Amino acid sequence: MVYTKRYKWPLITLIVIIAALMFVIAVGFTIGFLSEDPDGLERVLINNNGEEWLENLYSPWIPFLSWITNDYIAGIIGVILAIAIMIAVFYLIIFLKKRNTE
Amino acid sequence: MHIPDGLLDPITTIVLWIITIAVMILGYFRMGKMFEKEDSEKIIPYIGVLGAVIFAFQFVNYPVPGGTSGHLVGGTLVAIILGPWASVIVLFLILVIQSLFGDGGITALGANTFNMGIIGGIVGFYIVMLIIKLLNNTSMKKELKVTIATAIGSYIAIVLASFICGIELAIAGAIPIEISVPAMVFWHVLIGIGEAIISALIVFYIYKTKPDLITTESMLGVK
Helix, strand or coil: CCCCCCCHHHHHHHHHHHHHHHHHHHHHHHHCCCCCCCEHHHHHHHHHHCHHHHHCCCCCCCCCCCCCCCHHHHHHHHHHHHHHHHHHHHHHHHHHHHHHHC | CCCCCCCCCHHHHHHHHHHHHHHHHHHHHHCCHHHCCCCHHHHHHHHHHHHHHHHHHHHCCEEECCCEEECCCCHHHHHHHHCHHHHHHHHHHHHHHHHHCCCCCCCCHHHHHHHHHHHHHHHHHHHHHHHHHHHCCCCCCHHHHHHHHHHHHHHHHHHHHHHHHHHHHHHCCCCCHHHHHHHHHHHHHHHHHHHHHHHHHHHHHHHHHCHHHCCCHHHHCCC
């Protein structure tokens, strides 16, 4: 049984987060609030070694979700994954900690 | 500040992985008593939401002068809410998810967790604690003390993390140290302003709406 009442506020907060993120993505780039420029580390690497050097760095893996290029889909999947993984890991931590203290 | 795959040399990568794993294991044992309470499951949904908030904010890149962008790292913010040891685990999990999207390397997860989780979270938390000790001598309200300390602490932590990242780049042979450290610190002195403002606003908001979510109040020594 799912106790929706108990989780009312976390659920509302989650919906608000996703809605706010979608809104920010939608208008952010238009009004210049968001930027697609490189971040601090990328800027330092590009300034010193060039963009091509950065793009050609060897990676032994192909990022599992790198095929998702749409910001909205990536944002929603990321938020859901973050919640699922966070809940699973901390549920396990609390379970193990309680078992050890009993 | 997400280090991609292929940037660090194998020794630096392995050493930072070992440190990160050791800190996370230590973190599990040192995590606050709130995780052992009878009703501790209650906070799990909030931890999930916190993870979503950090992920969402890390997705939002704000412009920084000079053709650069910045985004929230959130190490100090999570440390203020859940405690310094739990923050390393939260940041590690966020970085795992981001690496699946290609933001930060999978082999570089140890280095990224070291910079953003250990420096940003644990070191940031103790800087905040120190600032609160100083602010306790003033007549400011509790929430204002924590908000100001969070802003300053998260700013210093992000600049410190960029300094460490600059050293890592030099050790890896990507850029000479006389260039990497000043350049990393220069950009993050600007980017850190956003980190400080966002972290402080979130802490202030939580203090006003649901202060019991800030589980480290007694540890921080706010009076």
